[in-house]
Amino acid sequence: MRLSLTSVSVRLGTAPIVADCDLTVGDGERVGLVGPNGSGKTSLMRTIYRALDPVAGSVALAGDDIRTLSQRQIARRAALVAQDNAPDFDFTVEEVVAMGRGPWIGAFETTTGRNNAPIASALERVGLAGHRTRRLSTLSGGERQRALVARALAQESPLLLLDEPTNHLDVHTALELLELVRDLGRATLCVLHDLNLAATYCDRLYVLHRGRIVANGPPEEVLDPELVQAVFGVTCTHLAHPITGGLLLAFSPLHAAPVPALGKGSNQ
Numbered sequence: 001m002r003l004s005l006t007s008v009s010v011r012l013g014t015a016p017i018v019a020d021c022d023l024t025v026g027d028g029e030r031v032g033l034v035g036p037n038g039s040g041k042t043s044l045m046r047t048i049y050r051a052l053d054p055v056a057g058s059v060a061l062a063g064d065d066i067r068t069l070s071q072r073q074i075a076r077r078a079a080l081v082a083q084d085n086a087p088d089f090d091f092t093v094e095e096v097v098a099m100g101r102g103p104w105i106g107a108f109e110t111t112t113g114r115n116n117a118p119i120a121s122a123l124e125r126v127g128l129a130g131h132r133t134r135r136l137s138t139l140s141g142g143e144r145q146r147a148l149v150a151r152a153l154a155q156e157s158p159l160l161l162l163d164e165p166t167n168h169l170d171v172h173t174a175l176e177l178l179e180l181v182r183d184l185g186r187a188t189l190c191v192l193h194d195l196n197l198a199a200t201y202c203d204r205l206y207v208l209h210r211g212r213i214v215a216n217g218p219p220e221e222v223l224d225p226e227l228v229q230a231v232f233g234v235t236c237t238h239l240a241h242p243i244t245g246g247l248l249l250a251f252s253p254l255h256a257a258p259v260p261a262l263g264k265g266s267n268q
């Protein structure tokens, strides 16, 4: 098991944010974490790399409680791609990706030598080899997100943590990024807002609602219309995707009037 959270509870100030959450990610498994805004997804994610300490419960990475691991050891086991974790300074793409080697570099070592190969391979993998000397600020949103994924790849950790990796990406770039993640075959925990993307790219989903996990399992079971309505407050219909045959969810506001079928009630 790459990741296991047991009875994790989080408080921020005096407010209970997450309560009694159990979650696992197995080797090579892609697991999605979904839930409405403010349900606690990011807070739960932050406990995994010790940006937040739970008030109860434990987090284990590859079998070891993270309280027994240094930040460097955690970073060797889990790499994060979050919305706000681009570096503050305007580094080049290659410099940003080289930062992924941080957990592996000795005190007097530079990012040259044995670190070159993982950096080059990560750049190649995300299709940014030709952009290595470009400054991050000159990239499009999608390219920048791929540079951050490359940094996580260069980190060579067996677990990837992705917090809303497709935010601000157009549909093409979002699909491309999730295809890339799927092809990597690494254990992945991914926060996603788009339930159709979650259903398509995740093996298993957890639904977080008001800080509690209320469902866990394969997307087609977890995204049951009744549960989606109860958690997200929308009507949900299961359809078959006309091209892939996979699950396609159609949403409408509660109490939306159905459009009359063509030919019925019309004069044509």
Ligand SMILES: Nc1ncnc2c1ncn2[C@@H]1O[C@H](COP(=O)(O)OP(=O)(O)OP(=O)(O)O)[C@@H](O)[C@H]1O
Pocket: 012, 013, 015, 017, 035, 036, 037, 038, 039, 040, 041, 042, 043, 044
């Ligand atoms: N420092 C804080 N003190 C008190 N409450 C906080 C603090 N930071 C966040 N919260 C609250 O914790 C709750 C969970 O936030 P979190 O960001 O984990 O949710 P989320 O599911 O990731 O939301 P979103 O989908 O909108 O990104 C929210 O209600 C938020 O207002």
